[in-house]
Amino acid sequence: MADHFPPLQVVYPRDAVTAKGLLLGCIRDRNPTIFFEPKRLYRASVQEVPTGDFELPLGEAEVMQQGTDITCVAWGAQVGVMQAGVARAAEHGISCEVIDLATVMPWDKATIVESVRKTGRLMVTHEAPLTAGFAAEIAATIQKECFLHLEAPVARVCGADTPFPLAMEKIYLPDELKVYDAIKRTMEY
DSSP: OTTTSTTOEEEOOSSHHHHHHHHHHHHHSSSOEEEOOOTHHHHSOOOOOOOSOOOOOTTOOEEEEOOSSEEEEEOTTHHHHHHHHHHHHHHTTOOEEEEEOOEEESOOHHHHHHHHHHHSOEEEEEEEESTTOHHHHHHHHHHHHHGGGOSSOOEEEEEOSSOOOGGGHHHHSOOHHHHHHHHHHHHHO
16 A cells, blocks of 8 residues: 555544544644544543643554454554454453554554564454455565464454445444454464
């Protein structure tokens, strides 16, 4: 993607607080940015957004939870879905490292590579279809950079490869059970 649109940045916050910090970072950055801002991020949870000036760095993923068994990566509203799946995995003794990518372009390859070298496994989830989704780019990069460290194939939990009506969105989108199932299958590989 970077080769196709340099120096276009793509930012996808997970909640209202990260939306504010990332938006201020985008405004102050000299490069053009696409800022995804789905309304459901603001309705997903009630949280206090700091009134002061702060910005979050673009191109830096956030390790939200340390883990030892599997690295789990998402961005945007899918972070909350991933966290719910990770919570189910924790009930079964699986230690997940949770990463919010936040900036899809440029993406923080170093943080994910470091995490996968530690855990040996990777699960990526996003709302877009499986085919040609950004999880494929992450999977290909991790396959190249971490091949000798991988204990299982990279798992991708994504939307279906089909158009869908809005009424069927809950069936189409990856949910916590699909995320948990991918974590469990990857651990059992």
